[in-house]
Amino acid sequence: MEINTVKPHIVVKDLTMAFGDFVLQQNLTFTINRGDIFIIMGGSGCGKSTLLRHLVGLQRPAKGKVFYGDTSFWDTDRTEQKRILKKVGILYQSGALWSSMTIAENISLPLMLYTDLSKEEIREIVSFKCSLVGLSGFEDYYPSEISGGMKKRAGLARAIALDPEILFFDEPSAGLDPISAHLLDELILETCDSLGATVVVVTHELASIFAIGNNSVFLDADAKTMIAGGDPKRLLSECRNPMVHDFLTRGGTEDYGNQSINKSADDAVLSRDCMQMRKENGNE
């Protein structure tokens, strides 16, 4: 298995995001490698979610390019864009489940559109995905009938319905209590590791950043560009930019890197390594 060979998956070159005349961010250049858990972080209103919308093809950049492999997303035709998006799963901030459909119908729609599976097979896949995210038995509920955390988990089940190569998460733990947030983090780690997917997470939850991220980009609203990037744990210990340092230490009040979080981060890394080992062993 070529786990450790670094291959770029998504490359962003000189991206400028703007609404009309208002420039939100400019000169964004970074690379997301295959298998990365890539964090897009920054203060509120700096354009994290907007960057995500640019990456997944919901908003055309004012300038610059987004490459998926060798293909420039915004310069290719609609069929090719569709082919790229087919391998992408997205968990939106509020889950964004289609409210007129049940959970099962939500998860089965991508399957019905992109596969030739029979209804029976689709139903089996749906109930399997539901059990993966701990929602067995809720297949026939409508999104309005379940809680916020369950919606996010259902959204995750829909995002992984087609076994995507890239998963995008928009503020996965926003609005969840610490325990649910932690469980969702674990769920993300586990599903992604087992799918071998590249993960891009928009978040400002320090706990999540250190627990799951191994690469990142830091956007700043005042500078209107990225001011740091790389492994968040290394950023914490090495980056001298006061803005980044303040952000990663909660304004200097908490030392996440060295104390409590370090443990859970280590645990997460450990569990990932273990899983990797299991997988490798399984493949041999």
Next chain:
Amino acid sequence: MEASQKTGIMSEKIHFQKPDGNTLRIVISGNWKLEESMPSPEETIKTIGDKGTVKQITFDSSALLAWDTGLLIFLARIIVFSSEHNINVDRKGLPVGVQRLLSLASKVPERKGARKETRHVAFLARTGEQAVAFGHSLLETLGFIGEIFQSFLRILTGKGQFRGSDLLLYLQECGAQALPIVSLISLLVGLILAFVGAIQLKMFGAQIYVADLVGIAMVRDMGAIMTGIIMAGRTGASYAAQIGTMQVNEEIDALNTLGVPPIDFLVMPRMIALALMMPLLTLYANLMGIIGGMIVGVFGLDLSFVQYYNETKSAVGFNDLWIGLFSGFVFGVLVATAGCMRGMQCGRSASAVGEATTSAVVTGIVSIVVSTAIITVICNVLGI
């Protein structure tokens, strides 16, 4: 100390003392709460100005009983005044809580350029902006109609992506479920038309022609118009609200990233449902209107049921019926387009959904009236 002379009392809650030439001590006492009357900061500032050269302000709050935001805004005003006039404010005499809240309020300085300025825009510039905005919205509408047309072609060629179960649901929603309200309104419109006509026609003893009046008016125009307006308020609004909420909830984004055109998936089933159901509802409204007229004719004008029936039958031709049904179809397309378009254009907030709904109804009704005028003129020219 002898030097600390009382320099006057503004009220019982505030006293001023001048321990030495450059220092003013403000003694605050009693209850400083919002619901009680408090000394006004303006008068206090004036008093400070009257005291001659003051270089430092100190406070004595030992007799202060209770305080809330009322005291804080009072003090904040004095602090702002003091810093403008280079007076040093010593906050040590204030309660600890007050000191902390005041320093918290000044911790983050005002962000430069963050405050919204009221910009004066000249009348001509505003007119120009409005005109440009109108042009944009016209282009957007044309673009939307174009997209609907493309989507329709996709569906005709079997490449459209929507669920049949959605279509059935919408057919039921805008068809069968609209029957009660359409019955009521059409029946009443028939009654009203008959009453209005009856008063005039009775004077000539020509009350039998009420049947002609009601029949032709309902079948040719009013049935379709009334149904159209009901559907604009009922279904058009609900389409805009449904799709608008989906926009807020990122559901439309989720469809886009899945590679499903939202026009195919959300707009087309609604559009087809309404375009199919509107002619049927119109036909039904025609019948109800004629029954309404008949009630007036039979019970109010002493016409017999058969008389009224025969008169209606001879007055209303197939041309009238086809024109009415065609209008109904057109109105259905227009109302669905207006509702779905406003929903798709909806912003990402709760108030935007409200605006979209309002705008959908207004657009729907206006386009119904305008298209009725156009159809009437065309029929007139063609002589049908």
